Amino acid sequence: MFKFGFAKTATGTDEEDSDKKDKLEWISASKLEVTAEQIGAKYGADYYTETEVFPDYNLKLIRSDKVIKDLTKHNCQNIIEAETQHSDLIPAKYEGGLKIWECTFDLSQYILEEKIELKDKLIMDLGCGAGLIGLIALLKNSTVHFQDYNAEVLRSVTIPNVLLNFDNHANLLTKCEFYAGDWASLVTLFDDDENKKYDYIFTSETIYNPENHKKLYEIFKKRLKINGLGFVAGKTYYFGVGGGMRQFENLILKDGYFDVKLMWRSQNGVNREILKLTRKPYPEHCIFDV
Template identity: 60%
Template sequence: MFSVFPGDKEDEDKDMNNSTLNWISASNVEVLEMQVEKQYEPVDYRENLIFPGYKLKLIRFEKALHDLRIQNCTSILEAESQHSDLIPAKYEGGLKIWECCYDLSQYLFENNVEFQGKRVLDLGCGNGVVGLVALLKNSIVHFQDYNIDVIKTVTIPNVLLNFDDRESVLKRCQFFCGDWGSFAKLRSWNEDEFVRYDLILTSETIYNPDNHKKLYEVFKQRLKEDGVGLIAGKSYYFGVGGGMRQFQNLIEEDGIFDVETVWKNRKGLQKEILKITRKQQP
């Protein structure tokens, strides 16, 4: 007989509820020629000051919403009509930039993280701010977000807006959509091998504890043996229940990675950045 410990039933119920949701399977997103050739007006985007002396051109939220209405993207429009950033398995955010993206971007610059020639995954990329930083530092970047409409409406346009030679920069990019569970096992459309990354960067993706295992699985499957993962987020997400300690505990209990907190803010809402690396084999 198996003993049932306190919390086991609750965990089972959560897993069952999570599994009944119809998560979108991961897939590659192709950049169309019409997207490459599209010309944007100044009113379509704004220049965001990522931190002093560094700006990125980013599609305006109003422009993205306008395009989504034209395309009748019901899941995201439903969320916006409810003034919600999240509808599980339908819309997992992405149109708005959450503040930890800026924290992680600044950390990458201030700590002179090496990007030259590295293969980088911007996991849960949304607007792609963190991935854009990596691209501007001459790395190969794969952008992943749950909703294909987020990738098409903001991520790809933001990449194209920030580089004059669009054809050239796209040779250093790939784009993916869908669920983390299936993405962890997905092969790239033009790669013979299962792709692993030197750096996996993710920001504000730990808000839902029901998805922690799937998120962690991406790091386990896709990070190189000598790779580095950086996870930025709030210490606790009020209203949805996720938090950095829960995710850190999951990693530590598995025993595969070393974990350290490499940055914390000193005032206001508590935010931090975790760094994970694979434990060295004896």
Template identity: 40%
Template structure:
């Protein structure tokens, strides 16, 4: 699989792109049941890579075109992303194959802040990609919901990555603590039962598109438990695609129902932050 990058645009292209974004038909939410993937694990494990952060090691897949090309899975979005050499094709592919830099930031933050209690907590890994954050929560005795935009990512990358990190004899029991969903955030929010709330919501590099801020904020409004916290890890500014932390903070403040604080900020290099979001 090729190395991907965001498509950076000049001002002329921005206007045309904004017009096209109005026409996007976002994918409807689907719940994905982890069944077929278990039978493929022997073939998958030899292709796994290792995410390493401090003392944390999590096995995962980062490419699946050769592993899952049997016809049981559709790989349309991933083939398009490979062809376009891009991490982002709005409404088609939303970067789920890549382990983004801010994922390490949030893992380090969680390791340093031991007062964040995962044991028995209901956790949502929103825009999960390969599922590093959710797998970390699962390893710390949480009940985890994994959500990503592309169905192919959930089927061919997220679920296999989760399974790779569970001992064989525990696989059937532990996987019951997980749920998997694909699709647009607004559709996902509607799909969940009214009673589905989360103690911890983790999301990394998901605020690059300002047009999705209302959907993301609604997830926090509707799905955070009374005393729950959401942690949003992202670059301070996403040049070329419009989003950033200050814009997102402004959107949160407008709700009047949740607030945010900068819980962590990088020093040097490309500026990155973690926002902590709670109910007022």
């Protein structure tokens, strides 16, 4: 079962849980610059594992023990605490980006198998964590904006992963940007910036918390190009947390701006799926005078 920071304790009550939720303070969105120290860092072979994550895609990924060491050095107690307690996330503090979740593999595989054209596209890896989907897009010559709630995850995992897989860092850094913080304020941060309209927005395992569905959806609505496509990979239902694909899909359909199509569904194990979002040419509530 998904381990959520609000898992009820022996003494906890529903009221306490809902009080806690009301009081959550979400971190504002901001752009994270890659520092000279990060660019100059020398990663020895013991810093990463190199594996053929997908056929023909050998990726170097920073080792988790090195990540924990880096987080400890930077005194990121919240995240270390969650990790050491084997808690997948603590709402509004740590949102699970250290681990690579299984739907990331589903979506990456889908992108590769369907040969989605990524050359010279602008892409958002939304809720990126380790950033596998964005890495594949970068390797296919896209420009990629990586977003994770936790700046610490971007700094200790995503950015090292990106740097590890490319030699020409000067060129690389013209092709990627990193954003931390809450989705609601990311929408505001990007307001009036026409350059932040994406050909594709990919997201994996981000719909577990229904409280965040509206914020997540607003990014697709405001930031996908008119002919852009959104892909959402996730478990059909997140037991113990409450979020699920049908709930997220219904919210989108009710708003009337997008068509939603089921593109892939797992055949065994936990039910997982991939949805595609396409803008409707004429949203249902647009009434035209003729």
